[in-house]
Amino acid sequence: MPLDLQPKMMIRDVHLADRPRERLVRQGAASLSNQELIAILLGTGTRNESVLVLANRVLSSFDKIQDLKDATIEEYMSVKGVGQAKAALLLAAVELGKRLYRKHTEERFTIRSPEDAASYLMTDMTSLNQEHFVVLFMNVKNEVLHKQTIFIGSLNSAIVHPREIFREAVKRSAASIICAHNHPSGSPSPSPEDIEVTKRLVDAGALMGIEVLDHVIIGDHQFISLKEKGYM
Incomplete structure (x- = not known):
C-alpha cells in the first residue's frame, strides 16, 4: 500500500520493510505506486522533507503522469527540492522507458x-x-x-x-x-x-x-x- 508521509516525517522513520526500495525487492516493481517509483529514482529527499513527500510534489506538478514523458530538465528543476542531478535521473529514466517501448514496438509492428x-x-x-x-x-x-x-x-x-x-x-x-x-x-x-x-x-x-x-x-x-x- 502506498505510504502517506507527513512533511516532517523522514524515510528513516518508516519501518524498513515498508520503504519503497525494500518493497520493490520483496514484492516487485509493479506493486509500487507512482509516488514510490519516483522516490526510488530521486534517491533522497531534502533536509526537511522525505523523499516520498518530494516524489509526491513532482507528481503534483503535472496534470497527469503521462506528462512526465514530455517534461524538460528545466521543468523538473522547477519543482522545489529537485536539483539538476535529480532532474537528470528522472529525464534519463523517462527516455530509457521511451526507447524500450519504441524498440519493442518496432520489432513487431x-x-x-x-x-x-x-x-x-x-x-x-x-x-x-x-x-x-x-x-x-x-x-x-x-x-x-x-x-x-x-x-x-x-x-x-x-x-x-x-x-x-x-x-x-x-x-x-x-x-x-x-x-x-x-x-x-x-x-x-x-x-x-x-x-x-x-x-x-x-x-x-x-x-x-x-x-x-x-x-x-x-x-x-x-x-x-x-x-x-x-x-x-
Missing part, C-alpha cells in the same frame, strides 16, 4: 491501416508543442524499418524536401513510406499546405518507385488519414 499508423505514432506525437514531420519507412510486408523526424516547424511546401525523405528511404531499402505530422492546436483537420505537401510527396514517390501509402495528421488523441479523405 506491422501497419495495415491508418488506425495502425496512428496507434504507432500517437503516444509520442499527440502532446508535442511544435509541429513535427515524421516519416515511417517500411518494407514490402509493411513492417516498420525506421522512424525519423524529418523536421520541426510549421508545415509548408518550401521546407519539405522530397529528396531528404526519399534519400533516407533508399538508404533504408524501404518499399513504401507513411508520412505524419501533428497539429499542436489539437484539431487534425488538414490545411491547404498539408494537402499540397502530400501531393508533392506522392508524385515524387511515384517517380522513385517508393509508394507514399498515407499522410496521417495527429491531433489531441485523434487523427485524420489524408488517404481516407481522398486527398491522395
